[in-house]
Amino acid sequence: MTVPVVLTIAGSDSGAGAGIQADLKTFAALGVYGVSVITAITAQNTIGVRAVQEIDASVIAAQLDALAEDFSIAALKTGMLSSVVIIETVAAGVRRHGLRPLVVDPVMIAKSGDRLLREDAVDALRRMLLPLADVVTPNIPEAEVLTGLRIRTLADRVAAGRAIIELGAHAVVIKGGHSEEDPVVDLLVDSDGVHEIRAARIATTSTHGTGCTFSAAIAAGLGRGEDLATAVGEARAYLSIALAQAPGLGHGHGPLNHFPARQEAHAGH
Secondary structure: OOOOOOEEEEEEEOOOOOHHHHHHHHHHHHEEEEEEEEEEEEEEEEOOOEEEEEEOOOOOOOHHHHHHHHHOEEEEOOOOOOOHHHHHHHHHHHHHHHHOOOEOOOOOOOOOOOOOOHHHHHHHHHHHHHHHOOOHHHHHHHHHHHHHHOOOOOHHHHHHHHHHHOOOOOEEEEEEEOOOOOOEEEEEEOEEEEEEEEOOOOOOOOOHHHHHHHHHHHHHHHHHHOOHHHHHHHHHHHHHHHHHHHOOOOOOOOOOHHHHHHHHHHHHO
16 A cells, blocks of 8 residues: 655644654545655744744755655645745745645744744745745734735735735635634635635634644645545535543643544534
């Protein structure tokens, strides 16, 4: 049996709720073999980020080359890419090895409010990485930063999605979690039009790593050969169960429950 290999290029979260750790747990839960390129080491927990050490660009490139030369990468995602040089390095590596499908999670701010993407790196993300993306997964604040648009309505979200596609991305999922609506509406905007993915809002403070988990689940689905709409829908269902069964750890925004979620998610299959 061949297991799809899916790559995450992101930062390490010492609290293991987000970043590389959340991605690898998601990959394992969804039946793909996860490999990783670490772009930064963060000292963080459910309350906040205490320190960030970026990894040298040459070491990031070496990690990516080592994986691409040995494994057949079925899909990949990017998360925390905090500087211009890191974005340049990752984009060059993705192009050099022809890696795709690529899910870009434009991580900008941690759940605690700590900034994870420098101001000058936003333009580099737009110019270098979005044109390589098969799908981009911003939340509403991230979509506003990427497009310069004010997003208040569903129509605003559609406009922002189309603006991101104009930057070169093939498709965009604008996540609805930052809105107040119930159900939550995630919008998939692609060449086929606009698709709404609805999910009941779950009342919980255990929301650390939701964006990482969602984008990793999409990458896992694409790695298994699913079409984008199917991968997004299944990722949303997985995220809902992981949120609903969150273990309530830590004193801030707690982590999700990645593994019982798998049993529930597949119980009806």
